[in-house]
Amino acid sequence: MEQYLADHDFKLIYEKGQFKSGYCIVNKSNIIVVNKFFDTEGRINALQEIIPQLNIGEGIFEKQK
16 A cells, blocks of 8 residues: 555655544645554554545545445
């Protein structure tokens, strides 16, 4: 997932913060911040939640209809 974001010009940062859902998008830019205190499963879940919202286009993470 990290490589997928990098391939689409998104910068992924793991930092501490007060995120309601564990991540944020910085000012509608291509920077995504994920809570660094998440374990691997938590990071995966956060990325699975945010990637469909990015409107990157068809990809492996889009929901099947």
